[in-house]
Amino acid sequence: MSEVHVIGQILGASGFPESSLFCKWKVQMGSAWRVLQGDHEGQTQVDEPSDEPMANWCHPIDLHFATKGLQGWPKFHLQVWHQDVYGRNELYSYGFCHVPISPGLHEIDCVTWRPKGSLIEELKTQFIGGSAQLKNPDLVSSSAELYKLRTVSMGKVHLRLHVIVRNFDKYGVEF
Amino acid sequence: MNTKPTSFLVFVNGAIENAEVNDFDDLYLRFSYVIGKDWKICSGLEEGTTQIAHKSVQLGSKIVFNFPLEATFRATNPFGWPQLVISGYGLDAFGNDVVRGYGTTYIPISPGRHRIRIPLFVPRSSSRFQQFLAWFFGRRPEFVDPKVIAFNAGREMTRVQSHGYVQVVFNVVTKDLEELGYKIETKHSSQTSQQRSERNETTYVDNYHA
Numbered sequence: 001m002s003e004v005h006v007i008g009q010i011l012g013a014s015g016f017p018e019s020s021l022f023c024k025w026k027v028q029m030g031s032a033w034r035v036l037q038g039d040h041e042g043q044t045q046v047d048e049p050s051d052e053p054m055a056n057w058c059h060p061i062d063l064h065f066a067t068k069g070l071q072g073w074p075k076f077h078l079q080v081w082h083q084d085v086y087g088r089n090e091l092y093s094y095g096f097c098h099v100p101i102s103p104g105l106h107e108i109d110c111v112t113w114r115p116k117g118s119l120i121e122e123l124k125t126q127f128i129g130g131s132a133q134l135k136n137p138d139l140v141s142s143s144a145e146l147y148k149l150r151t152v153s154m155g156k157v158h159l160r161l162h163v164i165v166r167n168f169d170k171y172g173v174e175f
Numbered sequence: 176m177n178t179k180p181t182s183f184l185v186f187v188n189g190a191i192e193n194a195e196v197n198d199f200d201d202l203y204l205r206f207s208y209v210i211g212k213d214w215k216i217c218s219g220l221e222e223g224t225t226q227i228a229h230k231s232v233q234l235g236s237k238i239v240f241n242f243p244l245e246a247t248f249r250a251t252n253p254f255g256w257p258q259l260v261i262s263g264y265g266l267d268a269f270g271n272d273v274v275r276g277y278g279t280t281y282i283p284i285s286p287g288r289h290r291i292r293i294p295l296f297v298p299r300s301s302s303r304f305q306q307f308l309a310w311f312f313g314r315r316p317e318f319v320d321p322k323v324i325a326f327n328a329g330r331e332m333t334r335v336q337s338h339g340y341v342q343v344v345f346n347v348v349t350k351d352l353e354e355l356g357y358k359i360e361t362k363h364s365s366q367t368s369q370q371r372s373e374r375n376e377t378t379y380v381d382n383y384h385a
Contacts, residue, residue, distance in 0.1 A: 007256045036254075039328065044330055045335050051338055059330060061327075062254060064252070083334070104359065104360045164357050175362070
């Protein structure tokens, strides 16, 4: 059994229309993979930066996987949410990014998008808040079904991850 | 006869260099390491406090600490890699000791020299009125245990405001990680880890102007 460690932080996000953001994250992986140690999902703090446009979360990620194969390499599903002054939460965007395959330090910018509604729905989003949401959030990383969607670009989520691998060379995998 | 090692060592030294903040002129930091249960600190201070440092009269000056950090860790598992947790305090206008910010970062894993900018954040009061009371009485919201920011659980309840950064330099060396079968760098990397972390630090700074 080979092992992969992912150690790092979800640093923050930038490029969103409003500040006061938080992120819900989840790790998705294939059937050959198992999480041995670490939480596979979580939610960051809500940050409202006082002087810069970038929301800082510094949320620790420490995951230990065991695997029997390369297929289904883990990926992060991210949802960026906005909390307004009244404490209401609305979804801002979806994004996904694969855990990097090569061992070492990686600075990752995960781009995100949100589903675009009809004209009436967009006006509602503008004035009342609360955008359209996906019925099945796992759609974010499924290549077969995304053709049905119309989306609008949103900002980026910044991650800094270090990947450590173990026992892959016994199976002939070269990094 | 070579006996195979059962644990690896991570040796870290470096310094808390300076803090970049706009709202106040003086600061002192308390730092501590948060490690997993498979880890142990062999030598070095597990926690400490820096001096109380002030800005100089120059415009745009940073608060310089130049505070030494040295520690050696022994572990059997990379899970629970050490994190440096920093909490900053200072005096407010009424002379009360108030919390100025918390920050955390992982000790870098790749051997070499790394400079990391840790953002500082402070818990927000629940309402404007609470905020005024906190300012007036000098009892600002703070974490009961600063180490909570190094964990995943329970973070969703915290509402914070971030301002300022603390710059820390780390020099890292590992022993016996490769002997135990762990690969922490790819052999095809075209840059040294120091070049990459310095390039990455610039990229990180530029990202929030995008």
